[in-house]
């Protein structure tokens with residue numbers, strides 16, 4: 001499967017999962033020292049070869065369509081970790097809703113309520129609000145001091161990295177589900193996972209989770 005075919009398939013999966021309301025969102029994949037990213041206005045459910053734009057990891061436009069204004073956000077995740085080979089940015093409803101509330105903790109906007117969130121996504125901080133397309137969003141995600149594969153952008157949406165496009169889409173779906181469950185349980189006396197259980201899950205699954213520090 002070519003990178004374009006994988007991007008087209010990933011776009012369809014995001015739409016089918018309900019993560020691209022109003023044709024919002026953008027996706028990218030890394031190829032060598034370049035990335036292929038959806039162009040401005042591309043609809044994730046109707047991507048084709050001409051939908052994409054090629055950028056260097058320095059943010060220089062190399063060829064193709066005019067790149068999404070969120071390209072710096074994608075590049076920020078690629079530059080912080082070579083293991084990030086695909087990035088998904090969505091305005092999925094539950095992630096957006098949770099991004100409009102106070103974060104659960106500094107290291108993760110989303111509490112550890114289910115093992116799957118900890119195993120498949122890991123800590124997901126809330127990055128401060130900036131207007132869509134602000135290049136500083138890329139700096140924020142690149143310089144976040146703890147290990148991350150995903151973040152919420154305040155009052156905006158979510159960004160998720162994966163080892164490939166399938167992995168990034170799976171993770172975006174799991175993140176949306178974790179946000180939905182956090183909202184569903186927000187008004188209840190809910191039971192979070194025990195910190196020791198969280199640490200054990202994170203260690204076993206190689207998932208990022210920094211705090212709290214335990215004996």
Ligand SMILES: [Zn+2]
Nearest residue numbers: 070132156157
């Ligand atoms: Zn956006």
